[in-house]
Amino acid sequence: xxxxxxxxxxxxxxDGIERDNLENMLGCINGRIEEYSKGEAVxxxxxxxxxxxxxxxxAVQIERTDYYGNRSIITTAEPGEIFAESFACAETKELPFCxxxxxKSEIMLxxxxxxxxxxxxxxxxxxxxxxxxxKIIATKNILLNQRTEITSKRTTRDKLxxxxxxxxxxxxxxxxxxxxxxxxxxxxxxxxxxxxxAEISKLRNEGIIESRKNRFRLL
Amino acid sequence: xxxxxxxxxxxxxxDGIERDNLENMLGCINGRIEEYSKGEAVxxxxxxxxxxxxxxxxAVQIERTDYYGNRSIITTAEPGEIFAESFACAETKELPFCxxxxxKSEIMLxxxxxxxxxxxxxxxxxxxxxxxxxKIIATKNILLNQRTEITSKRTTRDKLxxxxxxxxxxxxxxxxxxxxxxxxxxxxxxxxxxxxxAEISKLRNEGIIESRKNRFRLL
DNA sequence: ATAAGTCTGTTGAAATTTCAACAAACGGAG
DNA sequence: CTCCGTTTGTTGAAATTTCAACAGACTTAT
Numbered sequence: 001x002x003x004x005x006x007x008x009x010x011x012x013x014x015d016g017i018e019r020d021n022l023e024n025m026l027g028c029i030n031g032r033i034e035e036y037s038k039g040e041a042v043x044x045x046x047x048x049x050x051x052x053x054x055x056x057x058x059a060v061q062i063e064r065t066d067y068y069g070n071r072s073i074i075t076t077a078e079p080g081e082i083f084a085e086s087f088a089c090a091e092t093k094e095l096p097f098c099x100x101x102x103x104k105s106e107i108m109l110x111x112x113x114x115x116x117x118x119x120x121x122x123x124x125x126x127x128x129x130x131x132x133x134x135k136i137i138a139t140k141n142i143l144l145n146q147r148t149e150i151t152s153k154r155t156t157r158d159k160l161x162x163x164x165x166x167x168x169x170x171x172x173x174x175x176x177x178x179x180x181x182x183x184x185x186x187x188x189x190x191x192x193x194x195x196x197x198a199e200i201s202k203l204r205n206e207g208i209i210e211s212r213k214n215r216f217r218l219l
Numbered sequence: 220x221x222x223x224x225x226x227x228x229x230x231x232x233x234d235g236i237e238r239d240n241l242e243n244m245l246g247c248i249n250g251r252i253e254e255y256s257k258g259e260a261v262x263x264x265x266x267x268x269x270x271x272x273x274x275x276x277x278a279v280q281i282e283r284t285d286y287y288g289n290r291s292i293i294t295t296a297e298p299g300e301i302f303a304e305s306f307a308c309a310e311t312k313e314l315p316f317c318x319x320x321x322x323k324s325e326i327m328l329x330x331x332x333x334x335x336x337x338x339x340x341x342x343x344x345x346x347x348x349x350x351x352x353x354k355i356i357a358t359k360n361i362l363l364n365q366r367t368e369i370t371s372k373r374t375t376r377d378k379l380x381x382x383x384x385x386x387x388x389x390x391x392x393x394x395x396x397x398x399x400x401x402x403x404x405x406x407x408x409x410x411x412x413x414x415x416x417a418e419i420s421k422l423r424n425e426g427i428i429e430s431r432k433n434r435f436r437l438l
Numbered sequence: 439a440t441a442a443g444t445c446t447g448t449t450g451a452a453a454t455t456t457c458a459a460c461a462a463a464c465g466g467a468g
Numbered sequence: 469c470t471c472c473g474t475t476t477g478t479t480g481a482a483a484t485t486t487c488a489a490c491a492g493a494c495t496t497a498t
Contacts, residue, residue, distance in 0.1 A: 064368070067384050074368075086364075089357035096365075096388065116350050118337055130349060131335050137356050138308035144363035145305075146315075149283070149293075151370045152409045154486075155454070165286050169315065182476060190371045192456050197477050213464095213476090373456080374484070401446060411486050416447050432446090 004033070004056050004108070010080040011054055015132050017125045025125050029114045036101035043099040049087035051109040052133075055079050058105025064097040076102060086137055088112035151190045156199045159189045164209065168218050175217040223252070223275050223327070229299040230273055234351050236344045244344050248333045255279075255320035262318040268306040270328040271352075274298050277324025283316040295321060305356055307331035370409045375418045378408045383428065387437055394436040 005022060008014055017025060033056065036042055042053065042060050053060070060083060061076045074097070077083040087095055089112055101107075115133060118126045146166055153159045163185075168174055178185065186193040203209045210217040224241060227233055236244060252275065255261055261272065261279050272279070279302060280295045293316065296302040306314055308331055320326075334352060337345045365385055372378045382404075387393055397404065405412040422428045429436040 067380050086357040086360040089353045090361055091354065092361065094388070096385070116353055117346050127336050130353075134308045134335055134349075134353060134356070135310065137353070137360055138305040141305040141356055141360050141363065142309055142311065144360065144367060148363060148366055148370070151367070152406075154409070161286050166315070169313075187371075190373070194457080194477075194479090195455055198479090201477070413447075413449090413487080414485055417449090420447070 004106075007056055007080050008054070008108075011082060012136060013052075013054065013082055013129060013132050016128050021125050025129070028126060029110050029129070031108045031110045034107050034109060036105050036107060038101055038103050040101050041098055042101055042105075042107055043084060043095055045096070045098040046094050049084055049092045049095050050111055050113070052085045052088045052112050052115065053077070053083045053099070054108040054110070055081050055083070056106040056108055058107075059102040060099055060105060060107065061102045062097060062099050082136070085112075085133065086140070089116070089133070089137065147188070150188075156189070156191045156195050157203070159191060160196065160199055160203070161208075163189060164216055164218060167216075174219075175215070177215045180214065223325075226275055226299050227273070227327075230301065231355060232271075232273065232301055232348060232351050235347050240344050244348070247345060248329050248348070250327045250329045253326050253328060255324050255326060257320055257322050259320050260317055261320055261324075261326055262303060262314055264315070264317040265313050268303055268311045268314050269330055269332070271304045271307045271331050271334065272296070272302045272318070273327040273329070274300050274302070275325040275327055277326075278321040279318055279324060279326065280321045281316055281318050301355070304331075304352065305359070308335070308352070308356065366407070369407075375408070375410045375414050376422070378410060379415065379418055379422070382408060383435055383437060386435075393438075394434070396434045399433065 002023075005019060008022060008026075009019055014022060014025070031054075034042075036058075043049065043051075055077050057079055059076055059078050062074045062083065063071055064074055065071045075083075084095075084099060115126075115129060118130070150159050150162045150166070153162055167176055167178060180188060182197060183193050186196045189196065200209075200211055204211055208219060210219060221242075224238060227241060227245075228238055233241060233244070250273075253261075255277075262268065262270075274296050276298055278295050278297050281293045281302065282290055283293055284290045294302075303314075303318060334345075334348060337349070369378050369381045369385070372381055386395055386397060399407060401416060402412050405415045408415065419428075419430055423430055426438060428438060
């Protein structure tokens with residue numbers, strides 16, 4: 001168990017909890033470690049989700065199959081990252097996709113109820129963990145809301161401008177860098193890459209923005 | 220205070236908490252009641268959000284101004300509904316939009332920290348409230364994820380089919396009703412209403428779905 | 439039953455996006 | 469410095485969406 005402490009220490013779920021207290025914590029929430037071989041299902045589609053997962057080693061991927069039968073990877077979680085937390089907290093009756101081990105992996109599974117309901121001992125660290133979990137989910141929520149605001153716009157220009165405006169506000173400056181290359185930005189905005197490039201050029205020619213590579217300035 | 224108990228009783232944040240215990244609860248979390256006149260800001264853009272809001276009477280609306288200067292209402296909250304909970308839990312430093320009273324309203328504001336951190340008395344109801352809050356935010360999260368999955372598709376057909384497939388799975392049946400009229404569905408999917416109608420007809424002609432008004436069946 | 443209003447499906451034209459292909463710019467590696 | 473692989477910008481054609489307008493179906497109030 002001890003050999004995983006360095007990884008768990010970096011897991012945001014345990015933010016603000018000292019290493020020395022981690023051991024007590026883990027007893028308190030009864031985390032169990034499971035091993036999965038490459039391709040094996042960590043959580044199967046259709047199950048009722050009870051556990052929050054933490055990747056200790058390896059990686060898991062969340063996969064979805066669309067109505068054409070195309071399977072695509074929605075996200076992956078690497079060591080120290082948590083997954084399935086929203087489904088566990090929402091007490092999802094049927095997981096709408098499959099979570100599998102991308103490679104041979106060790107996963108810690110924690111019963112969500114043990115996290116949310118403070119133990120009888122009511123340890124102070126438990127409270128920290130609840131706070132962390134709430135913050136994680138709420139932050140994702142805000143990010144998803146922003147993305148929805150962007151993608152609900154109808155044109156590439158509107159999507160891009162909405163994104164740039166949100167980013168400028170976040171950076172508290174008209175001039176900022178973005179952490180995406182063109183293709184990734186296009187995927188995020190839900191538009192075609194070449195169309196996005198064209199739109200950036202157009203906005204630049206119209207004197208609405210300045211841009212060079214992934215650095216932008218709103219005028 | 221007592222006159223608001225009926226409203227609070229229906230607030231999902233207090234699910235599973237008996238009326239008799241509600242009063243203790245409210246002391247424990249120190250909910251304060253504020254009154255706002257029509258149009259007055261309940262939470263101003265740019266502030267650091269600390270409180271979760273509950274509408275006791277009237278209604279609040281969450282408004283956003285886009286880069287053209289058009290102001291639009293993102294959502295409204297009516298009596299018994301909560302708002303700003305994600306921003307409070309995520310400890311948002313700058314609220315990205317304004318929350319105003321749509322009409323003369325009474326609002327209960329609760330310091331989020333008081334909710335998340337169980338009180339020294341560690342009352343059992345507090346634990347219920349944390350559980351409820353977590354479930355609310357996690358559920359929204361899942362819904363937003365689904366919406367993102369839908370709107371990230373490029374064509375009206377793909378968006379519609381993804382939505383129908385998710386709904387069918389949720390209803391555990393190929394045949395189901397949807398809670399939207401055409402315009403609302405179009406807004407939700409992020410597409411043009413007339414184009415959506417046309418696409419539904421096309422799918423029907425191709426024998427992929429049956430549909431009558433807001434009832435659908437996947438074939 | 440009528441009338442007014444709303445919702446839905448249809449259509450064609452205009453606008454926009456996607457797609458494919460290519461060239462220019464860029465960034466290492468040798 | 470040159471070569472090679474990758475990223476980005478550009479372009480024109482094809483596909484799709486949006487827009488506006490209208491007609492028919494349906495609802496509700498009187």
